[in-house]
Amino acid sequence: MVDMNTYWPIVLIMGVGTFVIRFSFILIMDKLTLPDAVHRMLRFIPAAVLTALIVPSVLLHKNGVTSFAGWERLIAALVAVLVAWKTKNILATIGSGMVVMWGLQALL
């Protein structure tokens, strides 16, 4: 059970801390002149960060202990990669991945 005496302090500190993280560069970028190298690194953020989110969430099942999440998720994700590459369409990518995963779940 959650101790309600510390609940709101934790929520408020989390709220302020998370806001500071989100606001940080958005607030100060106007006043900064960044070196060229940093500007180039900014371009790489989507590929690096989003893939770091994708891979563990496709492959790993975290329920206390970490384990392989199953072939149906891996295969569905690979199909989604192919669809994203061919169509560049978000809805088609999500739809094909979900359908393949559900289909394999029903079969396996």
Added chain:
Amino acid sequence: MSKNWSTFFAGVRITSPLILGVAPFGLIFGAICVTTGVPEWGAIGFSTIVFAGASQLVVNQLMAEHASMAVIILTGLVINMRMFMYSASLAPHWTGLHPIKKGLLAYMLTDQAYAMSIARYNEPDGDTINKPMFYFGSAITMWGCFNITTVLGAYLGAFIPTEWDLGFAIPLTFIAVVVPAIKDRPSALAAAVGGAVALAANDLPYNLGLMAGAVSGIVADYVAERRQTNG
């Protein structure tokens, strides 16, 4: 309708399929809060004040296990540290905007709103649109979805069966954004290194694996690009 509002609705439209993946998260969060003894309005307050689902689930779990306050807060904030990178990535697109508006947009920053917006900004005509308005449409769609489903989860329980695995739509969304963004060798390398390191470092404490993956991906990419240009 003004051009700015049609840009706003373009952001809403492109983001609305993502509700499929995010709605179960809100429901689960609201429901878990109540089963761990948090009142309904406590769950709702958490979602509106912090508005970062992955960290909220972990923080709630740690609170239920009576971890120390310092550990709970540190763990939650480390999970959200990836948003430093989103902030840096979006900032050049919002220069000159009033600080209060920037603050409002920053408060609503999520993986999804970031991914949808940066993908749009990087399209060939990306510089011709009202960039903050597009993001605003995307972010407020996520905000409404997560907070409404938190309320529903808190009062009604997580009524979507977990066997449906709707949360799988979230990584699929990012696949839809990342794959078209990989246009050359350095960006492919960034993705490969970022994904591999995040996977290998998954067991690091405080959920540092994600940051480790992201930073290694960016550095690998930078080094590769320098080599390419320096021959």
